[in-house]
Amino acid sequence: MxxxxxxxxxxxxxxxxxxxxxxxxxxxxxxxxxxxxxxxxxxxxxxxxxxxxxxxxxxxxxxxxxxxxxxxxxxxxxxxxxxxxxxxxxxxxxxxxxxxxxxxxxxxxxxxxxxxxxxxxxxxxxxxxxxxxxxxxxxxxxxxxxxxxxxxxxxxxxxxxxxxxxxxxxxxxxxxxxxxxxxxxxxxxxxxxxxxxxxxxxxxxxxxxxxxxxxxxxxxxxxxxxxxxxxxxxxxxxxxxxxxxxxxxxxxxxxxxxxxxxxxxxxxxxxxDIGSWKALADLTQPDDKGNRINGDTVLHDTEGCYINSSERLIGVVGVKDLIIVDSADAILVAHKDEVQNVKQLVTQLKERGHEAHNVHRTVHRPWGTYTVLEEGERFKIKRIEVKPGASLSLQMHHHRSEHWVVVSGTAKVVNGDREIILTTNESTYIPCGTRHRLENPGIMQLVMIEVQSGDYLGEDDIVRFEDVYGRR
The missing domain is CATH 3.90.550.10 (Spore Coat Polysaccharide Biosynthesis Protein SpsA; Chain A)
Structure with missing residues (x-):
């Protein structure tokens, strides 16, 4: 055979x-x-x-x-x-x-x-x-x-x-x-x-x-x-x-x-081949005014539009033939006849060094995900989810300290010379330069809030000593 x-x-x-x-x-x-x-x-x-x-x-x-x-x-x-x-x-x-x-x-x-x-x-x-x-x-x-x-x-x-x-x-x-x-x-x-x-x-x-x-x-x-x-x-x-x-x-x-x-x-x-937003819109059935909707919307005097929103309510008034796509950190508004030129926006973002061409606010990792909730001068707040049985690398940061608070689940934490177990509403502080690791030893998703503070908060400020996923 x-x-x-x-x-x-x-x-x-x-x-x-x-x-x-x-x-x-x-x-x-x-x-x-x-x-x-x-x-x-x-x-x-x-x-x-x-x-x-x-x-x-x-x-x-x-x-x-x-x-x-x-x-x-x-x-x-x-x-x-x-x-x-x-x-x-x-x-x-x-x-x-x-x-x-x-x-x-x-x-x-x-x-x-x-x-x-x-x-x-x-x-x-x-x-x-x-x-x-x-x-x-x-x-x-x-x-x-x-x-x-x-x-x-x-x-x-x-x-x-x-x-x-x-x-x-x-x-x-x-x-x-x-x-x-x-x-x-x-x-x-x-x-x-x-x-x-x-x-x-x-x-x-x-x-x-x-x-x-x-x-x-x-x-x-x-x-x-x-x-x-x-x-x-x-x-x-x-x-x-x-x-x-x-x-x-x-x-x-x-x-x-x-x-x-x-x-x-x-x-x-x-x-x-889903080569444009128009092609993706065609996979959604239109309403009686030709609008194709994916998400929560309220429309008035609107025709022939495609609206995609996974998180927020989108209100649209008095327009036609538009593509409107909402994500956690960026919104696209384009005329249907110009959707092939959306790539020009990505080129501009690359030239400006803007992260939005490369990553979403929620970033996937082998162990789970993290979502940037807020970022400002010398601080960043993340929501971290770790899969059951998964662990982050044993690592250290040169320029930032971190404060971890468990929202749900159980965390096994290496913090310098200590190994501790944290459950809901418990926390730990990791000073700059301290070796640390986060692990989910349980059978449920681990959800944590991480507050970073320091003079540099980029993702490349990381030194890995051990990693089960083979990352350097």
Whole structure:
């Protein structure tokens, strides 16, 4: 029986979806109206393919714990995970090479790989599985297969595939509106989904022919990788020195535009690459005035707007065709026709050195989360949540002292030479320069308030002596 290995490609910031998407919380982790993230939807679609027992995920190593938490939250049984962790991003050709080499080594040349972006949405699961069955059959004949989405309108934000039946004629970059209309009218073009299906042996041969440098350097990085077991399967950390030397190219440029005999499976699977707020808005049903609402709102004389608020009430009066997105530390207001330019705001934030391009007010860590409640001259107040059984590193700060107050749960604290247990309403003070550690020894979430004071309160003022998560 053919071995089917889905491989999910993480990566990309999703700057057009700021302020919900940040560099440390990229697009795959954005939650939709049903409470699931794009990454979780992708995992569920991959795991539902017939005969799948293992799902690969290739992503940045800094996102490993967040990714593992996303999968754990689904409570899917019978599926093991392999995490291929990149020290730096080297684009989709390198990701495809690493996945291919790993599957070839473990499962052999005939294993079929289903390469799926982590941040696309597929709403029609049955249609996707039917399309996947066709792609798997074609891949078994030695062909590289791509999924073509039947176009609904003349979209200028997608690449296109021209096809003659199941045979790809050419790949086309994002067209202008006039050309997109011509493509739609011809009936010969599909939207390029960025999803692929192939055997490990087929892709290895194509890479050896068209991008041998990418394949060779990826092989070196994989051979030098560190392997370790995790609760859900296997963690493989690629060697940073070797992987950073892999040429940075897309799989489209490195393979698809050069290879022949590529097949396409045309499909209507409720697909979207969620490349803008307009695309995300389309996943929400409109009201009788065309407004699409996610969150608590009150509207008057408002038409055709998308409003997303996870925390606060949003009042909107006398406007139309606006995108309004509220997060804990930033608000976006944009006209629907300008949503592709949201990334320009992210560029400006980077140039100004503003944290809002990189992190949310709530920051995820391997042990839990922290939320900055207030910050001012020489002080910062955080709400800290620590998972049951988790612990922070044994650490020290040069420039700040900290006061910890337990709100709920039980804390095991190392404070200098002392080890103490704190429960609700109890506290401890940690002077600047003192070694300390926080641990949750209980079975419930530990919630604490931390008050920092000092002349520098940046997150980089930390010296780690011991860390169970391997951080320096």
């Amino acid at each position: 053919t071995k089917i290995i889905p491989a999910i490609m993480g990566g990309g910031v999703g700057a057009r979806l700021w302020p919900l998407s940040r560099e440390t919380h990229p697009k795959p982790f954005i939650r939709l109206a049903d409470g699931k993230s794009l990454l979780q939807h992708t995992f569920l679609n991959a795991a539902a393919l017939p005969g799948v027992e293992r799902v690969l995920t290739i992503t940045n190593r800094e996102l490993f714990f967040k990714t593992e938490d996303e999968y754990r939250g689904l409570n899917v049984s019978g599926i093991e995970s392999t995490y291929l962790l990149e020290p730096v991003g080297r684009d989709t050709a390198a990701a495809g090479a690493i996945v291919t080499l790993h599957v070839q080594q473990v499962f052999g040349d005939d294993a079929v790989i289903m390469l799926l972006p982590a941040d696309h949405m597929i709403r029609e699961g049955d249609a996707f599985r039917a399309a996947a069955a066709k792609a798997i059959a074609l891949a078994g004949t030695g062909r590289l297969v791509t999924f073509g989405i039947e176009p609904e309108y003349p979209e200028t934000g997608y690449g296109y595939i021209e096809a003659d039946g199941e045979n790809v004629v050419r790949f086309v970059e994002k067209p202008d509106l006039e050309r997109a209309r011509e493509y739609l009218a011809s009936g010969r073009f599909y939207w390029n989904s960025g999803m692929f299906c192939f055997t490990a042996g087929t892709m290895a041969r194509l890479m050896e022919e068209h991008c041998p440098d990418i394949l060779a350097k990826s092989r070196e990085a994989l051979l030098a990788a560190r392997h370790s077991s995790v609760a859900s399967g296997l963690r493989i950390e690629l060697d940073a020195t070797d992987f950073s030397q892999v040429p940075k190219k897309s799989i489209d440029y490195a393979i698809l535009e050069k290879a022949g005999n590529i097949a396409v499976v045309g499909c209507d699977i409720g697909w979207s």
